[in-house]
Amino acid sequence: MGLAKEMEQRESFCLFCSLGCKFAVKVDKGVPLxxxxxxxxxxxxxxxCPKGLYAIELLNHPRxxxxxxxxxxGKFREASWDECLHSLAAKVNEVKSxxxxxxxxxxxxxNHTNEEILAARELSRVIGTDSFVCSFPPNDWELLCAGIFSSGNIEDVENVNCSLIIGDLFVxxxxxxxRVIDAKYKARGNNIIVIxxxxxxxxxxxxxxxENRPGSEALVLTGxxxxxxxxxxxxxxxxxxKLQAIPDEAISKATGLSINRIxxxxxxxxxxxxxxxFLCPGFKGMRDINLVARFCKLLVDNARGDKSFIPLFTFGNAVGAFNISFGNGGKKFLQLVEEISLGKIKLLIDFGEDLLSSYPSAKVQGALNQLEFLTISSLFNQETERLAHMVLPCASWLEKNGTVNFFDARRELLEPMLEPPGAAKSDLEIIFELSQELATPLDQGKIKQEAEAISREGLSQGEEKPDIPKLVEKINKLIKESTVEDKEYPYLLIASESTAHFTDGSITRNLSWAKEEFPSPFIKLSVGDAVEMGVKDGEKVLVSSRSGEIVLPVQVTDRLQLGVASVPAYSAEIRSIFEWNIDSEGELETSPERVRILRK
Amino acid sequence: MKRVFVDIDHCIGCQACSAACHYSHNEFRAAIGYGTLREDVTLPFICRHCQEPACMAACPKDAIKKLDNGVIKRMNMLCIGCGSCALACPFGVIEPDIRSYIITKCDLCTARLEEGKEPACVLACPSRALTFEEVEEVGEKQILLGESIKGHHPVFRRT
Structure with missing residues (x-):
């Protein structure tokens, strides 16, 4: 008992998803226990959840x-902060002139605090560039762009009679x-519907x-x-x-569900x-998430009784980051990549995003290769390092002071659990020191004030009226496209999330429990397809798409429909077979990938 | 006597209990293993802390002891890693690949119990499947709620 008293309990929040769960760590003389x-x-x-539990391992991780x-x-050498920031500032000035x-x-x-994102935005203004982006994954981005925030209360979920879930919520x-399961068991007749x-x-x-055909979620909601x-x-x-004009048979054919069932x-x-x-889109597989979100809202508005809509994001501070980076008409991530590949951008400062791991396409790699100077700040050794010219160690969010906004725009204050390890600094400090080196120091007080202003009241609640003719036009387009068959690439590939890994896994792959329980990537095939192809569990297949190919071991499952395959989203190697197209509206496509699967 | 119970009607197979066990026993391995019954059901295997433990009877070095509160604890410094307990356990909750001095058996978070807290896996469980209850009370509850709750899980549905 004496020992227990010496220990201290420090509290913080988990940013591995946008729910914002609070947890604490027992700390004994600077060592997390x-x-x-x-x-x-x-x-x-x-x-x-497992992700929240091993956030603790980020503190004091040996790597x-x-x-x-x-x-x-061509080789990295250790340097001091002064040297790094001095040479970075010199490089910025050189490229600028x-x-x-x-x-x-x-x-x-x-996944940075609001203060840091604001400071980065201010830094871009000080430098005089418009190229400041937040690297949202495509699913978060489209959902955020719909401008609809949560209208429900998480604590209330326990008392609902029906939960309609789009996506793999429990994962x-x-x-x-x-809460969702308890609500179902509370009374007979309570429902859970999963699309x-x-x-x-x-x-x-x-x-x-x-169980709809991949990519037809919007059509199911229309039905x-x-x-x-x-x-x-x-x-x-x-x-x-407008909706009656959409024929039932077309919906039924495109979704693979009977109208009666819907x-x-x-x-x-x-x-x-x-x-x-609940809408919690995965990283690849749901088509036009923006449209899906708008239909969810319509559904909630037009149904009888007390209904609410809760969209959920992958990144902890997605709402805050979106507000800061896009509230003032910022650029989109892929626009920046486009500009790099065209040679317009010569110097890139990257805070925390492992570009080669989350977007491992030839385009991104080619774009990064063309840079004159690339600086990254990261927690662990990452893929992008091989193209970088400078790597700065940064603090994880558990070692930072700052505010974040979770899925319902609720603002919480992060307090450091421990000091960052070694010479690592928070990105906020890095940005301030860099701005000092550039002889235009940022105003800390102003940034703090602005961060404080981002609150539930300050966010738009998606009040704008939906443009129905446009939505119907999009639905008709979806129906038309879903009937097109691709003879060359007959399978539809979707990405399934896992409870253990966060987005591309570049952080979580380093953590001991996740590594042990969720090993190398695989592809899941339905029983029917496996029989047709003549492959058994554990045998290898060649998966090729229009943008790449990969050899993967097979897991045969009875959970998939014929002609659909699924891969885990957390693996960088796997992400390389996904195409990163920008659709007509300048947004990243999240529709399922068309692939060919051959026995190896 | 309080024990950890699993309500399979609630378990979503997220493995948070295993992670909680792993991290609250610091650098040790998780004592909660996982069994997969078909692809649809993942169940945590948790030590029952039997009244007459087979693992204790099988241990050649008396490294498994029954504490006053009924918790079956493995004394790490006495263990020679022979694996007899893993073979003897009728529920298969002790991992067979025992490495000496490394705990793979649930100790009901004895240190936490002393502080008056519930075991880490129970507090962490996101789907409210794990509960820490008196053995007698659970029996009664099951009889009371049995009709409405039991068999909700799709795989065990009684229809």
């Missing part, structure tokens, strides 16, 4: 970067599972599974909305006519006193 739980915090009641390094003659200030780019990973946000192409962990618990309008003739005058689910959702819609 074990996780502690905060049962009084309403969002997670002390409960944590954390502790000294700044500079590349000289040679190519103009627009040739400098700054990338920030959305991407496991902490919600307790998604794969029979995932979430779908075990569904009363009604709508649901149409049925709901049929049940309540007094609602939805403005959209009824109508049954719609009745269950409409009849429930209280209902909630």
């Amino acid at each position: 074990s996780p502690e739980f905060c049962p009084d915090y309403p969002t997670n009641e002390g409960r944590l 954390r970067l502790i000294t700044p390094r500079i590349k000289e003659n 040679k190519y103009g200030s627009q040739s400098i780019g700054i990338i920030v990973d959305p 991407t946000h496991p902490v919600l599972a307790g 998604g192409p794969e029979r995932t962990n979430t779908a075990w618990f569904a009363n009604t599974r709508l 649901l909305l149409k049925s709901i309008l049929n049940f309540s003739p007094e609602k939805g005058e403005d959209i009824r006519e 109508a049954t689910a719609a009745r269950a959702f409409n009849d429930a006193e209280k209902g909630v819609v």
